[in-house]
Amino acid sequence: xxKHIKEQAFDKASFKALVIKHLVxxxxxxxKTATDKSWYLAVGKALAEISTGNLLAxxxxxxxxxxxxxxxFSLEFLIxxxxxxxxxxxxxxxxxxxxxxxxxxxxxxxxxxxRDPALGNGGLGRLAACFMDSLAAQEFxxxxxxxxxxxxxxxxxxxxxxxxxxxxxxxxxEGYPWEVQRPELNQVVGLYGDVSSYTDENGQQYDRWNxxxxxxxxxxxxxxxxxxxxxxxxxxxxxxxxxxxxxxxKFNDGDYIGAQQAQIAAGNVTKVLYxxxxxxxxxxxxxxxxxxxxxxxxxxxxxxHLKKGHKINALAEFETIQLNDTHPTIAIxxxxxxxxxxxxxxxxxxxxxxxxxxxxxxxxxxxxALESWSEALIGELLPRHLEIIFEINHRLMADVEAxxxxxxxxxxxxxxxxxxxxxxxxxxxxxxxxxxxxxxVAALHSELVKRDLFPEFDALFPQRLQNVTNGITPRRxxxxxxxxxxxxxxxxxxxxxxANLEQLEAIAQFASDDKFQQRYxxxxxxxxxxxxxxxxxxxxxxxxxxxxxxxxIKRLHEYKRQHLNLLHILSLYHRLxxxxxxxxxxxxxxxxxxxxxxxxxxxxxIYAINKVADKVNNDPRLKDKLKVVFVPDYRVSLAEIIIPxxxxxxxxxxxxxxxxxxxxxxxxxxxxxxxGTMDGANVEIREEVGDDNIFIxxxxxxxxxxxxxxxxxxxxxxxxxxxxxxxxxxxxxxxFDATDCAAFANIRHNLLEAGDPYLVLADFADYVDAHNRIDxxxxxxxxxxxxxxxxxxxVGKFSSDRSIRDYVNNIWHLSALxx
Ligand SMILES: *Cc1c(COP(=O)(O)O)cnc(C)c1O
Numbered sequence: 001x002x003k004h005i006k007e008q009a010f011d012k013a014s015f016k017a018l019v020i021k022h023l024v025x026x027x028x029x030x031x032k033t034a035t036d037k038s039w040y041l042a043v044g045k046a047l048a049e050i051s052t053g054n055l056l057a058x059x060x061x062x063x064x065x066x067x068x069x070x071x072x073f074s075l076e077f078l079i080x081x082x083x084x085x086x087x088x089x090x091x092x093x094x095x096x097x098x099x100x101x102x103x104x105x106x107x108x109x110x111x112x113x114x115r116d117p118a119l120g121n122g123g124l125g126r127l128a129a130c131f132m133d134s135l136a137a138q139e140f141x142x143x144x145x146x147x148x149x150x151x152x153x154x155x156x157x158x159x160x161x162x163x164x165x166x167x168x169x170x171x172x173x174e175g176y177p178w179e180v181q182r183p184e185l186n187q188v189v190g191l192y193g194d195v196s197s198y199t200d201e202n203g204q205q206y207d208r209w210n211x212x213x214x215x216x217x218x219x220x221x222x223x224x225x226x227x228x229x230x231x232x233x234x235x236x237x238x239x240x241x242x243x244x245x246x247x248x249x250k251f252n253d254g255d256y257i258g259a260q261q262a263q264i265a266a267g268n269v270t271k272v273l274y275x276x277x278x279x280x281x282x283x284x285x286x287x288x289x290x291x292x293x294x295x296x297x298x299x300x301x302x303x304x305h306l307k308k309g310h311k312i313n314a315l316a317e318f319e320t321i322q323l324n325d326t327h328p329t330i331a332i333x334x335x336x337x338x339x340x341x342x343x344x345x346x347x348x349x350x351x352x353x354x355x356x357x358x359x360x361x362x363x364x365x366x367x368x369a370l371e372s373w374s375e376a377l378i379g380e381l382l383p384r385h386l387e388i389i390f391e392i393n394h395r396l397m398a399d400v401e402a403x404x405x406x407x408x409x410x411x412x413x414x415x416x417x418x419x420x421x422x423x424x425x426x427x428x429x430x431x432x433x434x435x436x437x438x439x440x441v442a443a444l445h446s447e448l449v450k451r452d453l454f455p456e457f458d459a460l461f462p463q464r465l466q467n468v469t470n471g472i473t474p475r476r477x478x479x480x481x482x483x484x485x486x487x488x489x490x491x492x493x494x495x496x497x498x499a500n501l502e503q504l505e506a507i508a509q510f511a512s513d514d515k516f517q518q519r520y521x522x523x524x525x526x527x528x529x530x531x532x533x534x535x536x537x538x539x540x541x542x543x544x545x546x547x548x549x550x551x552x553i554k555r556l557h558e559y560k561r562q563h564l565n566l567l568h569i570l571s572l573y574h575r576l577x578x579x580x581x582x583x584x585x586x587x588x589x590x591x592x593x594x595x596x597x598x599x600x601x602x603x604x605x606i607y608a609i610n611k612v613a614d615k616v617n618n619d620p621r622l623k624d625k626l627k628v629v630f631v632p633d634y635r636v637s638l639a640e641i642i643i644p645x646x647x648x649x650x651x652x653x654x655x656x657x658x659x660x661x662x663x664x665x666x667x668x669x670x671x672x673x674x675x676g677t678m679d680g681a682n683v684e685i686r687e688e689v690g691d692d693n694i695f696i697x698x699x700x701x702x703x704x705x706x707x708x709x710x711x712x713x714x715x716x717x718x719x720x721x722x723x724x725x726x727x728x729x730x731x732x733x734x735x736f737d738a739t740d741c742a743a744f745a746n747i748r749h750n751l752l753e754a755g756d757p758y759l760v761l762a763d764f765a766d767y768v769d770a771h772n773r774i775d776x777x778x779x780x781x782x783x784x785x786x787x788x789x790x791x792x793x794x795v796g797k798f799s800s801d802r803s804i805r806d807y808v809n810n811i812w813h814l815s816a817l818x819x
Contacts, residue, residue: 010092012099018046019103027174031103039105040113043096044083044177051086051223052180054232061231061817062141063308068317068814069141070807071301073331074128074324075293076273077146077235078120079222080476080636082178084111088480089136089225116635117170117222118152119237121277122555123662124363126636127441128324130662130800133473136226136233137499138801139817140808145297145328147289148220148237149273156594156633160739161610163595163603165275178222179237185219185303187238189295191288195384200344207341209384215269216241217296227475227499231817238296240269276596277555278369287330287373287381294331302338312343316356320812323360323435326371326427332358332434333385333392341384347391359811360431360438361468362449363659366559372424375417389425393417396433403460410456432457432464437811439466442660442681448701468807469684470660471800474501477666481640484523485670485792492516501799508793517785524647524671524788531645541617541629547586548778551672552650553634553642556593556602559657563605563747564760565589565650568771569612569628570727576622578726585775588627590642592634601750604743606630611736611744639663644670647788648774651676652767654758656701658682665798671788675770677763681798689794693787697770698763707762714756717764724764728752 023029023042034042062069087093097107120126128144135142154165170176190211199205222235269292274281301319302312310318323329332354339350364370379386393416404410416433418424432438432454440446446467450458458465479486479498489497489507497503510516528545535541543549552565569589575582591609595602613628631638649667651658651674658680668674668685675695676682686694699707718725728751730736731744738744751760778784796802808814 010095012095012102015046015096015099016103018049019043019099022046036105036109037113039100039103040083040110041172041174041177043100043110044114047083047086047090047092047096048178048180048223050090051178051225051232054225054230055180055221055223055234058231058233058817065141065818066308067141067817068812069143069319070135070812070814071297071319071321072128072131072135072142072144072324073294073297073321073328074125074144074146075290075327076120076125076324077128077132077144077237078122078125078636079117079129079132079235080126080640081111081114081116082222083114085133085476085480086178086223086225088475089227091228115170115172116152116637117176118168118635119146119149119170119273121153121273121275123660124277124325127470127662127800130471130473130476131804132224132233132235133227133475134471134800134804136224136231137229137473137475138804139226139229139231140804140814141817142224142233143301144224144233144235145293145300146235146237147270147273147293148218148239149270150239151272153273153275153594153635154597158606158610158630158632161607161614162740163606165597167272179220182219182221182236185236185300187217187219187296187299189215189217189292189299191215191291191381193383195387204344206344207384207387209337209341215292217292219296219300236297236300238270238293240292275594276598278364278366278557278559279596279599280369280371282373282377284377284381287377290327291330291334291382291385294328294334297328298331298334298338302335312339312345313349313353316353319357320814321358322807322812323358323431325361325363326431329360329371329427329431330382330385332430333382333388336388336392337384340388351395355434356436358431358435360435362428362438362440362445362453365445365448365453365659366657371427372418373427375423375425378425386425389416389430392430392433399460400456414456414460428453432461436464437466438464439468439807439811440659441468441470442684443467443469444678444683444701445659445680448656466810468803468810469681469797470662470665471798471803472662472665472669473800474498474669476640477643478669482523482527482644482670484526485520485644488519488523489792499801501796501801504793504796506793508790511786511789511793517782517789520671520789521781521785524645527644528647531641534641535629535631539629539631541627543588543627543629544586544624547588547627548647548774549588549590549645550648550650550774551590551592551642551646551667552652553590553592553631553639554661554663556595556599556606558601558750558758559653561652561654561758561760561763562591562593562609563751564652564763564767565591566605566609566612567724567727567760567764568767569616569626570730571723571768572626573612573616573622574723574726574730576625584625585778586625586627587775588629590629590631590646592631592638592642594634601746604746607738607740607743608731608736608747611738615736639666643667643672646670646672647778647784648672649674649676651679651682652698652763653677653679654763655679655699655704657758665795668791668795669798671792673774673784673787673791675767675774684797685795688797689791693790693794695770695774697766699759704759707759712755712759712762714752714759714761717761718752721765723768724761727764 022045029038132144152168152170155168191213193210193212218239220237223232339345416429440449493506532543649672651664661680677698
């Protein structure tokens with residue numbers, strides 16, 4: 001079967017010719033005067049040409065193999081820059097580097113020209129991107145389905161310490177070189193309107209949805225290039241173009257204005273990504289995006305299935321759909337609608353397919369993030385889907401009645417419809433009731449899903465609730481972002497580890513080896529210098545690379561507790577100024593975080609950190625012991641510079657609140673030691689690296705629960721801990737030249753009067769202790785580097801290749817493409 005694979009023949013001369021062809025004919029530039037930007041576009045386009053051929057060839061191999069595929073549905077894919085990573089996957093990095101050098105160019109500079117396609121918010125979107133990479137690396141037949149937002153997550157900058165947001169038009173005027181349109185895959189999607197019944201020629205009665213509005217879905221494919229294989233799978237992103245004029249005849253006069261408004265709104269469906277992370281926003285446009293995404297994707301899957309010559313009844317044999325959180329849940333009633341109304345299956349036959357097609361990943365227990373939509377809104381936008389949801393619920397309630405006769409409490413808990421002033425559709429309940437598998441994203445989180453969120457569903461559907469611990473792709477998060485450490489590792493254990501991360505364990509034997517330690521330290525220093533140079537160039541702050549680089553990079557959220565980190569910094573500031581006996585190793589605290597534009601307290605925390613940074617960075621009394629750097633506009637390409645430079649990884653969420661985290665994995669892999677709570681995947685990182693090689697602190701999930709049950713009072717901690725009191729009081733004074741004092745007062749108010757909902761004060765003392773241990777241990781460089789090497793060596797479990805194999809073996813049950 002080897003015949004399918006052509007060796008990736010690479011001929012420098014023809015590649016250079018291809019680049020010049022694109023430069024001149026695609027981008028209309030002159031080779032003498034073209035900018036780096038145009039050269040990057042031309043190189044990207046030339047490479048994309050190679051990968052598009054492989055994309056089509058892989059599609060054919062999937063058909064020839066009669067293979068079962070997974071369809072990964074996600075409203076977000078935070079893919080990061082593609083060019084550098086794709087060069088690594090193609091195995092062409094060095095050759096292309098030489099080729100562009102011969103054109104008088106520097107590849108690193110060209111790669112810097114690419115904008116991050118920021119089509120996601122944070123961890124959830126980045127997970128989808130890592131999963132696509134791991135599916136392709138292991139050649140599991142797969143399609144990623146997402147939206148082609150015109151504006152990705154906003155660009156962040158700071159003005160006098162405040163976050164300000166700018167639109168991020170990631171797709172240049174010239175277009176993004178890696179994407180290709182697939183016009184034959186375009187779709188038409190309906191919205192609004194009504195449902196009517198009719199009797200067909202055989203006397204059978206059916207329902208029909210008569211949408212009042214139709215939208216056009218334009219298919220864009222981004223190539224996901226398999227590492228070291230010739231397979232390329234599509235990430236298919238739907239763009240909503242101007243809707244087709246609606247059919248007046250179908251529509252009654254009274255709703256004319258409403259339909260017009262809908263028409264206008266429709267043109268904007270894929271304009272922007274919603275900038276919320278772990279927060280539900282019940283806006284019509286958001287639901288429209290979700291439905292548009294699902295309708296296009298379901299139609300694409302069904303169309304592909306039929307085109308292969310399969311019967312519709314065999315859909316679940318050949319296609320499975322993984323829902324990344326509840327955002328694409330409307331795909332469930334959409335597939336039911338297609339099967340019932342278009343294919344005219346009876347309910348039981350349709351349900352037999354649907355209930356074997358979907359699997360759902362839960363990402364959060366935070367109540368404010370659990371999606372629910374008003375029944376009235378769904379009824380207006382998607383009247384047929386609402387009927388179908390009612391019928392699914394009716395049957396679910398019958399199952400509940402059979403298991404717990406007469407128990408209305410359980411019915412109320414499990415019902416897809418929440419009663420109340422306005423009835424709401426709970427998307428997570430719909431997912432659990434309709435999916436053949438449901439998974440949490442780390443062992444602890446999955447236990448809490450069973451114990452706290454869905455215990456009755458676990459009893460009703462035994463085995464349905466499972467765990468798949470998240471992972472990260474070692475190609476981007478080690479080989480690409482940390483080339484020097486990668487080379488050092490390859491020198492010792494060979495170069496198979498990027499596709500087999502467990503092999504890293506073999507470097508544990510060098511953890512005490514003087515020479516290896518020395519070289520590992522040299523690499524870390526180089527990476528710290530690279531980041532320090534970036535900070536000097538971009539933020540005009542001088543950093544000493546002998547300081548401890550202590551980083552917290554993630555979305556800004558109360559549960560992630562950047563304000564706990566801030567209080568610790570304030571405590572150091574206080575001690576440096578007031579306690580002559582206090583000594584500390586120099587520390588650089590690095591933050592990077594965007595706050596959702598509507599999240600006031602998160603923005604106050606950003607402002608406070610920026611103001612504290614201004615002060616401590618310029619206070620000569622601190623003798624450069626303390627620096628605080630808030631890097632604006634956190635994104636994948638920044639993570640790639642910060643992570644290899646980190647000594648300490650802050651993973652300090654309130655126990656029970658962070659489902660998994662993946663930043664924790666990236667940092668440990670690159671040799672940062674974690675200071676963290678027993679939350680999310682920190683628990684499993686500790687299991688892998690051992691208690692001596694991680695700094696665990698704070699309350700456990702059970703302790704958090706017990707403390708809340710007995711009545712948590714943050715004032716007690718404030719009154720009883722002098723250092724804590726001094727640190728919080730710093731937020732009150734005029735120490736930090738804050739023109740917007742309300743921000744400081746709001747944080748203080750949240751921690752004291754508002755009851756400190758995330759137990760910052762309860763964990764403060766233990767957190768400070770853990771930091772004191774870090775200070776002591778870092779001074780012993782031999783001890784520190786030993787722990788650091790063991791972190792790199794022992795986190796192989798967190799490769800997303802392993803996560804994907806868990807999905808394949810326990811949930812999807814599909815096979816890799818034959819070679
Ligand atoms: C990995 C990553 C995240 C997730 O970070 P957590 O610490 O797990 O919340 C968010 N944003 C970007 C750009 C990332 O690369």
